[in-house]
Amino acid sequence: VDELRLIEAIEGALRARDRRVLRWLGDDAAVVRARGVAVTSIDTVADGVHFELSTHSSADVGHKALAAALSDLAAMGAEPGQAYVSLALPGSLGAQEALELMEGMETLADRTGTTIAGGDVVRSAALVVSVAVNGWAEQEGELVYRDGARPGDLLGVTGELGGSGAGLLLLQGQEVELPEAARQRLLERHRRPLPRLEAGAALAAAGASAMIDVSDGVAADAAHLARSSGVSIEVRLADLPLADGVELVARAAEVDPAELAATSGDDFELLLTASPSSRGSVESAARSAGAPLSWLGEVAEGSGIGFVDARGRRPRLRGYEHL
Ligand SMILES: [Mg+2]
Numbered sequence: 001v002d003e004l005r006l007i008e009a010i011e012g013a014l015r016a017r018d019r020r021v022l023r024w025l026g027d028d029a030a031v032v033r034a035r036g037v038a039v040t041s042i043d044t045v046a047d048g049v050h051f052e053l054s055t056h057s058s059a060d061v062g063h064k065a066l067a068a069a070l071s072d073l074a075a076m077g078a079e080p081g082q083a084y085v086s087l088a089l090p091g092s093l094g095a096q097e098a099l100e101l102m103e104g105m106e107t108l109a110d111r112t113g114t115t116i117a118g119g120d121v122v123r124s125a126a127l128v129v130s131v132a133v134n135g136w137a138e139q140e141g142e143l144v145y146r147d148g149a150r151p152g153d154l155l156g157v158t159g160e161l162g163g164s165g166a167g168l169l170l171l172q173g174q175e176v177e178l179p180e181a182a183r184q185r186l187l188e189r190h191r192r193p194l195p196r197l198e199a200g201a202a203l204a205a206a207g208a209s210a211m212i213d214v215s216d217g218v219a220a221d222a223a224h225l226a227r228s229s230g231v232s233i234e235v236r237l238a239d240l241p242l243a244d245g246v247e248l249v250a251r252a253a254e255v256d257p258a259e260l261a262a263t264s265g266d267d268f269e270l271l272l273t274a275s276p277s278s279r280g281s282v283e284s285a286a287r288s289a290g291a292p293l294s295w296l297g298e299v300a301e302g303s304g305i306g307f308v309d310a311r312g313r314r315p316r317l318r319g320y321e322h323l
Pocket of ligand 1: 071212
């Protein structure tokens with residue numbers, strides 16, 4: 001890989017779409033006109049750990065690396081601003097694939113109003129992509145943290161769950177009879193997740209008390225909310241909104257569908273809590289942001305998370321503390 005020519009090609013593929021970006025690629029550092037509060041997160045993905053180049057195109061990898069970072073901004077209710085990218089490229093990855101990786105990322109940047117404002121390229125033994133994102137809000141009060149859940153609050157989630165986990169099972173060779181359209185949607189869900197930026201900002205403005213993006217799976221992410229907020233959370237497994245096809249894939253893999261949906265990661269939906277009095281405004285905020293909302297549990301005093309199934313039993317999900 002001729003690094004200088006690659007960097008030139010990458011710079012040619014990127015666009016600045018934010019007038020606050022005063023200096024970007026091509027100077028020693030980016031210069032951005034600040035707003036009230038900066039919200040910053042970084043995410044790294046590595047070949048063989050977070051994805052396999054045998055089942056993901058390099059454009060998929062670029063998309064997913066930025067999507068995962070932006071999802072953290074969505075979970076804060078912040079508006080996306082700039083992304084900074086470190087590309088560690090193995091000799092086995094050609095310049096064309098590296099460029100396609102950045103083009104995949106740029107397509108999502110365009111869709112979300114993000115400017116890829118800087119980065120670097122280094123040689124490495126394996127493909128590793130780090131993406132730092134900066135989001136903005138006028139005031140801290142516009143943001144939502146993980147620690148605001150209170151006893152009596154409702155637990156809700158946007159969109160659908162289990163799609164990414166079911167897509168991963170398909171990529172790993174799970175055989176199942178599935179309509180082709182559903183199969184493609186599950187694979188897309190795994191390879192090209194979309195961060196819920198619009199919903200995150202709308203839910204924050206509508207009074208969500210705590211929020212987190214579903215990156216580790218609802219069970220683990222609800223446990224993060226419970227721990228940060230000093231409360232307990234009960235999740236009703238029957239109310240998990242399963243993505244189309246998840247049930248069939250789970251049954252083929254001999255996994256309980258609700259358990260797959262609760263414990264598989266990378267759905268990048270938003271898990272939130274809200275007081276009963278803000279239930280209506282949170283529902284309409286989600287609706288107008290184009291994100292279906294499902295209520296799937298309750299917050300109480302105590303600690304840890306628990307699960308209750310459709311028959312009122314309290315199944316144990318492997319790896320989770322119980323009430
Ligand atoms: Mg997160």
